[in-house]
Amino acid sequence: MNSEVRKFIESFESKMSRSEREVKINEIESKFLDDVFGPEFSYNFNGLTAQLPFKDYKGGDRYIDFYYQSGEVKIIIEIDGYKYHVGGITAQQYDDHQERQNDLILSGGWLLVRFTANMIIKKSMVCRRQLMQAVGKSLILNQSNQVSTIADLWLKRKAEILSIAKHNGGIKVQQVAHRFSVHRNTALRWLRKMTEEGDLVPVKSNKKIREYKLPSLIA
Missing domain, CATH: 3.90.1150 (Aspartate Aminotransferase, domain 1)
Known part of the structure; x- marks a missing residue:
């Protein structure tokens, strides 16, 4: 257990x-x-x-x-x-x-x-x-029922993803896909957008991105 x-x-x-x-x-x-x-x-x-x-x-x-x-x-x-x-x-x-x-x-x-x-x-x-x-x-x-615009929805979605990343020390594509019940490609697109907006930093291993972390957690 x-x-x-x-x-x-x-x-x-x-x-x-x-x-x-x-x-x-x-x-x-x-x-x-x-x-x-x-x-x-x-x-x-x-x-x-x-x-x-x-x-x-x-x-x-x-x-x-x-x-x-x-x-x-x-x-x-x-x-x-x-x-x-x-x-x-x-x-x-x-x-x-x-x-x-x-x-x-x-x-x-x-x-x-x-x-x-x-x-x-x-x-x-x-x-x-x-x-x-x-x-x-x-x-x-x-x-x-609560979100009036696409921009508001994106902000709420980002907040949820950042909360998970902060709690777990990072977040993976599959975790986002499971959390929001979306396709893996959609989850990847969201994480890339958050990277472009400066919210997350991709962490690589053997030249492949394994997860995304908050900038403050990158040593």
Whole structure:
């Protein structure tokens, strides 16, 4: 288990203990953090909340497995174990149902993503792809309501990229592509534009650009 995952779990369980709630992150949820969320966010768990309480339509107490909020991005993540399977279908059929459901949710603008335990164990790359699609969808939907011009959108996009680069000590093309759910060529074009504008500096290794860093972080 990644050390940052362990820290997140320990912090969560300590918080639950202080609030006298007997809630722990189970094995599948831990695997989600380690194999799905962690790799996509460079094991930076800022903005991710586990077991977020809310009231259902009847006024009852319910809990969201995970809730991620970063700037304009807001994603609800639910993880379903085998106990939720509909009778008479196989694990594979249930996974396929959930994958289709995720695609429908994303195409319709909803910000809820559901994964099965089996998907997380055997199809972590599918989970990672759909999670980042949800992030990109959320960003686009929220920005469309708040950004009035293309220039404003570019400034907001740059701010997000610079924040990631500052936190991680640099940023790669693939990270930008995943973060904004865009093609690699689009991500590369953005980073080159930011380089031209003096926001980033390309870092080369064996004559190839490996990543981009803030000018202040270049030795």
